[in-house]
Amino acid sequence: MQPLFSILLNCNMKFTRIFLFIAAVAILASCGGNKKASEQEEMAGMPKMHTEGADSAAVRKLVNDFMGQIVAGEYDLALNMINDAFNIDSVTGKPMPLNDATREAYMQTFKEFNITDFSIREIIFDDYKNNEVRCEVILDGAIPTNWYFKPVKCVGEWFLCMRDTNRGDTPLTR
Numbered sequence: 001m002q003p004l005f006s007i008l009l010n011c012n013m014k015f016t017r018i019f020l021f022i023a024a025v026a027i028l029a030s031c032g033g034n035k036k037a038s039e040q041e042e043m044a045g046m047p048k049m050h051t052e053g054a055d056s057a058a059v060r061k062l063v064n065d066f067m068g069q070i071v072a073g074e075y076d077l078a079l080n081m082i083n084d085a086f087n088i089d090s091v092t093g094k095p096m097p098l099n100d101a102t103r104e105a106y107m108q109t110f111k112e113f114n115i116t117d118f119s120i121r122e123i124i125f126d127d128y129k130n131n132e133v134r135c136e137v138i139l140d141g142a143i144p145t146n147w148y149f150k151p152v153k154c155v156g157e158w159f160l161c162m163r164d165t166n167r168g169d170t171p172l173t174r
Contacts, residue, residue, distance in 0.1 A: 055158070059123060059151045062160040063133050066149075067118040075110045079103050085129070085150050085161035094154045095161055106162075116141045128153045132163060 062081065069078035083095035084102065098106070117138040124132045133149040148163035 055125065055153070056123060058158045059131070059133060060120060062151065062158055063120055063135055063149055066160055067115075067135060067137075070110060070115050071118065075107055078110070079106055081160055082106070083152070083159045083161050085152055092155070094157075095152050095159045113139045114141075115139060118147075121146070 066078050066081045069075070069081070079098060082098055084098050085095050087096040087099070088094065089096055115137055119136050120133060121136050122132075122134040126132075129152050131151045131153075133151060135147045135149060137145050137147050139145060150161040150163040152159045152161055
């Protein structure tokens with residue numbers, strides 16, 4: 001016959017092992033659950049985007065109109081089409097027009113380079129505020145480069161913004 005202490009120790013070790021196993025499973029499950037819950041909370045309230053047809057056509061038109069103005073040398077008209085994705089109106093939620101300093105910086109860039117042609121290469125829809133249009137721009141008739149636009153949808157309307165890595169924008173990839 002085993003002494004009582006030995007029986008209790010074996011029971012406690014079995015209990016301890018079961019407890020540790022349950023605790024480990026609970027911790028692992030809660031870590032994954034928190035991430036999933038936070039993603040669901042983040043997506044809650046966001047309107048579902050329909051990226052076929054109307055959204056693609058609207059965004060393509062905005063970029064084509066903007067770039068058409070740039071190629072034509074109508075920089076003021078083009079800059080009137082660009083909004084600041086980081087400066088949002090607190091009442092409407094819409095991106096605000098560019099401030100004077102940003103507008104002037106873009107104006108200098110447009111005047112410095114002779115933009116002769118462009119073509120939309122890729123449109124990526126992620127959500128209402130994090131989308132991307134990659135537009136190949138031809139400088140001086142021969143030098144290709146890419147410009148990245150950040151279209152933002154608010155209250156059913158698309159606003160054209162420029163992607164700005166200096167302010168935290170990162171390229172979208174799929």
